[in-house]
Amino acid sequence: xxxxxxxxxxxxxxxxxxxxxxxxxxxxxxxxxxxxxxxxxxxxxxxxxxxxxxxxxxxxxxxxxxxxxxxxxxxxxxxxxxxxxxxxxxxxxxxxxxxxxxxxxxxxxx
Numbered sequence: 009x010x011x012x013x014x015x016x017x018x019x020x021x022x023x024x025x026x027x028x029x030x031x032x033x034x035x036x037x038x039x040x041x042x043x044x045x046x047x048x049x050x051x052x053x054x055x056x057x058x059x060x061x062x063x064x065x066x067x068x069x070x071x072x073x074x075x076x077x078x079x080x081x082x083x084x085x086x087x088x089x090x091x092x093x094x095x096x097x098x099x100x101x102x103x104x105x106x107x108x109x110x111x112x113x114x115x116x117x118x
Contacts, residue, residue, distance in 0.1 A: 028046075041061075062076075062077065070088045075091065075094065084105075093108065
């Protein structure tokens with residue numbers, strides 16, 4: 009994963025939409041839609057209620073909403089996900105302890 013260009017700290021609460029051509033790390037509480045053409049990391053203190061779409065997504069925190077990863081979704085042992093996961097075949101890493109409640113939809117890589 010490339011270096012992070014955007015960051016929302018744990019003292020931030022934000023509602024709305026984020027669309028970026030760079031990587032983004034979220035340790036904040038965020039409600040809305042996130043779209044990145046690079047990567048999105050939800051840190052241990054991060055809490056996202058909404059959709060995340062990016063080629064690479066890593067979740068260490070809590071997400072309630074759909075995750076749409078174009079290449080890879082990594083779910084750490086600390087992560088909690090309530091929502092649907094969309095990845096290409098072979099595009100999910102679920103670490104021991106990570107929780108997921110929802111549908112898992114795989115598709116052939118584009």
